[in-house]
Amino acid sequence: MIRFRNLTKSYGTGRGVFDLSFEITDGEVFGLLGPENSGKTTIFSLLLGFSTPGNGWCSVDGRNCHDHAKDLPCQIGYLPEQPEFPTAMTGLQYLRFQTAVRERKSIEKGIRTAQRLGLNLEEKITKLSPMDKKKLGIAGALVHDPRVVLLDEPTRDLDQAARHCLAELIREEKEKGKSVVWASREFEEMERCCDRIGMLRRGNLVNIDDVAALRRQKRQSYILTFSSEQEAVGFLKENVEVQGVCGSQVTVAVTGELTPFLPVLEKYHLMGWEKVHQPIEVLFIHYYGGEIRG
Numbered sequence: 001m002i003r004f005r006n007l008t009k010s011y012g013t014g015r016g017v018f019d020l021s022f023e024i025t026d027g028e029v030f031g032l033l034g035p036e037n038s039g040k041t042t043i044f045s046l047l048l049g050f051s052t053p054g055n056g057w058c059s060v061d062g063r064n065c066h067d068h069a070k071d072l073p074c075q076i077g078y079l080p081e082q083p084e085f086p087t088a089m090t091g092l093q094y095l096r097f098q099t100a101v102r103e104r105k106s107i108e109k110g111i112r113t114a115q116r117l118g119l120n121l122e123e124k125i126t127k128l129s130p131m132d133k134k135k136l137g138i139a140g141a142l143v144h145d146p147r148v149v150l151l152d153e154p155t156r157d158l159d160q161a162a163r164h165c166l167a168e169l170i171r172e173e174k175e176k177g178k179s180v181v182w183a184s185r186e187f188e189e190m191e192r193c194c195d196r197i198g199m200l201r202r203g204n205l206v207n208i209d210d211v212a213a214l215r216r217q218k219r220q221s222y223i224l225t226f227s228s229e230q231e232a233v234g235f236l237k238e239n240v241e242v243q244g245v246c247g248s249q250v251t252v253a254v255t256g257e258l259t260p261f262l263p264v265l266e267k268y269h270l271m272g273w274e275k276v277h278q279p280i281e282v283l284f285i286h287y288y289g290g291e292i293r294g
């Protein structure tokens with residue numbers, strides 16, 4: 001169980017994290033969703049005991065993270081956004097080193113994780129691609145079978161196969177009763193793994209909800225391509241939120257379920273549609289007030 005009580009770390013001029021109070025239970029995958037600079041990494045550094053809170057506290061299994069900072073490496077597995085490694089080592093040597101530092105003997109779990117991710121542990125770390133370094137970071141975060149797993153942008157640099165494998169690995173940790181915290185700027189990545197998501201804006205927790213509830217609130221834009229400009233003009237009379245028109249293409253915004261929107265489309269000759277990639281401030285305009293920076 002991870003607990004936050006009035007946790008505050010201020011770097012001045014409104015930067016940091018402020019008055020966080022919530023819990024993450026055993027067997028829960030909790031998402032920390034926020035744009036750049038919203039405080040995700042600061043929360044991790046407080047959980048890891050790397051930095052001192054200005055006010056309040058956080059704890060892992062009843063132990064205050066600041067007071068028990070020395071014990072935390074054995075309890076917590078951490079994948080930074082851009083993991084760094086001792087370059088002279090091979091992946092296998094790195095896993096052995098991580099295990100020894102955490103006073104564990106077996107590196108089996110690390111080896112199995114690397115195998116499942118398709119990582120060659122005999123390779124020197126200097127020769128690894130960014131994706132392989134991320135895979136080694138994942139194996140290193142799990143090698144000592146920690147109670148709590150902290151993942152900072154875990155899918156960045158991973159291809160689809162590795163993302164799928166990571167989702168499976170995290171599901172298995174959840175089933176074993178571990179608490180997992182998954183921090184990201186991308187909702188889509190988190191929604192297949194997380195049970196609940198906390199939304200951060202400028203260091204404040206603006207909302208906590210389960211993933212299904214957030215899906216219903218998500219505002220998504222699509223570019224619709226009609227068979228002709230005339231069709232597109234006809235479509236503009238419908239009761240939909242139009243964001244832009246360009247010839248036979250119309251951009252619309254839809255909140256929540258798509259189903260009510262489908263009968264409207266059936267009346268027209270639709271040639272294609274494309275989801276517009278949007279930052280979370282736009283997906284959840286309600287929480288971020290439409291601002292493009294956190």
Ligand SMILES: Nc1ncnc2c1ncn2[C@@H]1O[C@H](COP(=O)(O)OP(=O)(O)OP(=O)(O)O)[C@@H](O)[C@H]1O
Nearest residue numbers: 011015016034035036037038039040041042043185
């Ligand atoms: N050591 C520090 N000294 C001063 N300011 C800091 C420090 N660490 C973080 N900050 C500031 O605190 C705020 C939160 O930063 P943090 O790195 O936690 O955000 P983040 O959500 O992890 O961002 P990103 O998604 O870009 O990794 C930012 O405004 C950042 O500039």
